[in-house]
Amino acid sequence: MYNVLTNEAYTASIADVLKPEYFKDVHIRSVCTIVLNFFSERSALPTLTEIKPYLTTPELKESFKKVLTTISKFEKKYNTDELLQNTETFIKEKAVYKTLVSVIDQCQDGVVDTSQILNKFESACSISLAQSLGHDYFDDVESHVEDLKTIDKFVPSGWDWLDRRLGGGFLENGRALYVFAGRTNVGKSIFLGNIATNIAAQGKTVLLVTLEMSEMVYSKRISSTLTKIPISDIQNKTDELLSKVKEYRSLHPKSKLLIKEFPPATITTSQLNGFIKKLDQSGVNLDVIVVDYINLLHSSQGSNSYERVKHITEQLRALTYTYNVPIITATQLNRSGVTELNPGLETVGESMGLASTADCMMSIWQEEEDAQLGIIRLGMMKNRFGPNFGAIGMRIDYSTLTLSEDEEINDTEEFSEINRTLSQLADP
Structure with missing residues (x-):
């Protein structure tokens, strides 16, 4: 007193x-x-x-x-x-x-x-009396210079185009939220599952939080991607699956992929924080967290979807500071974005608060015949770490839900013209 x-x-x-x-x-x-x-x-x-x-x-x-x-x-x-x-x-x-x-x-x-x-x-x-006075730019410029000399470490996504756009990959020390945006059924979960698999293959520990599919359904998808056994045949080839997973494990002894299921719209970011804290206390040191997907988290705050999604996004991004790991998630596009080629930020469903809070946003879309040709497009909507324009066509194998880069797709005259136009629009 x-x-x-x-x-x-x-x-x-x-x-x-x-x-x-x-x-x-x-x-x-x-x-x-x-x-x-x-x-x-x-x-x-x-x-x-x-x-x-x-x-x-x-x-x-x-x-x-x-x-x-x-x-x-x-x-x-x-x-x-x-x-x-x-x-x-x-x-x-x-x-x-x-x-x-x-x-x-x-x-x-x-x-x-x-x-x-x-x-x-x-x-x-959540009450906090944190009293940091911030960085005194002029009196402490030496620490700023030392920070500039420090080389940021990244967790590669497994795709060269995206890694170049992000400056090397996802920031290893966190403090960043990455969001893939696409219409319903375009392949958001496929992207998230592939990224989780690609990162785990680097000897990393990945937590994949699923709010839409069960743990076993997600495991089935991961199994098909890892072993290249078609997902439609995997139940009939369990011996082959077991053999290939054991072989993979012997080649990647440090890899760890944890799949945790929560019912949709029931878990808050605070409860997710509690679960992550339990993992941390049990000795599990996470390198990356993947959440499928952000709109299915629950928030008790906000009177409408805009406020709720904005609050969820802010709290999820705050977890990247708490645990010093990047968080990768996905969101829906609104109706105007369903038919657009390379959708922009204005097409993000429910909340522009999500778009303003996320550090990077990537769009996922397909043109009229892409699905039949096994092509899916990835574009840059927002990027705090590099160019916020450009797009790439990727090869998608629907039989194993595997994504890969394919230079032949991107060498087409039409696709090159799209990228040139986007580059020109981004110039000041």
């Missing part, structure tokens, strides 16, 4: 999350209410002169005297980091307790809104 009364920077950092009812002492609670209300109105702490008009009753005057007497006995020297850490713990514990009491009261009254309850607990647990 001493710092609430005297330290403006401290009060500013907690004003939005500290509630007077968190204090048991009635005198502290009364004074805290006055100070926080004053700060909310004026963005400053009250002086002794300014606070007097708020002490309108004998009880308030007595409370103020008692609080001043109590804090005058406090040791004035303290460690700021420890103060903030202890304050954050105090506020979180009180917020969780108050939420629990509120939920119990609602249950007793027969009013139970599980989404609202989940939202309250998530808000209480």
Whole structure:
């Protein structure tokens, strides 16, 4: 309470999350209410002169005297980091307790809104008083120069064209969200499955979160891609499958691919975070996370699809910071994007908030006869790490759900003209 009364920077950092009812002492609670209300109105702490008009009753005057007497006995020297850490713990514990009491009261009254309850607990647990002052550009330019000398490490996608566009692949240390966008049934899951397989082949540990297909259905797809046994024949060739997977395992002893299924629209990013944390605590060090797909995550926040998807995207991207791994996912195109060649950001379904939050967005589409020819197109919609234009035709083997680059497709005059036009449009 001493710092609430005297330290403006401290009060500013907690004003939005500290509630007077968190204090048991009635005198502290009364004074805290006055100070926080004053700060909310004026963005400053009250002086002794300014606070007097708020002490309108004998009880308030007595409370103020008692609080001043109590804090005058406090040791004035303290460690700021420890103060903030202890304050954050105090506020979180009180917020969780108050939420629990509120939920119990609602249950007793027969009013139970599980989404609202989940939202309250998530808000209480996500309180943070992080106080980094950021990077002082002029005073600490040396660290900036050292950072420029540091060579970023990448996790290759397995496709040269995409890796070149991304500057080398997916950022190994995370802090980036990559999104593939396409219409229904165009092949978004095929792209995500191939990327997961390509990355695992590099001796990496990949978590593939499926919200649309079961773990066994996804495993069947992965098996066909890995072994090149047609997916329609795989149930009849289990001995061959087992032999090829064992051979693959012997050649890639460090590879790990975890497939985790959750029912669609039931798991929040907070719950996904909890699952990843369990893996981390069990000794599983993830290199990449693939989510199929982002729109099927649940959010208790937002009154419409725009707000919900935007919140999900922001929270999913935040996980790339928490675990220092890239996250790769997919989204739907809206109706206007279904028939477009190389769709743009305006065709992203449900939420432009997703497009503005993602670091990279790639479009997936097919022209009229592409499916029969075994061709699928990949274009760059948004890219914070390189060119945000260009497209490539890829070969798709529908029998094994395998994607590969094919120079013959991209050497055609028509496709080269598309890329030249896109390049010209991107020039300032």
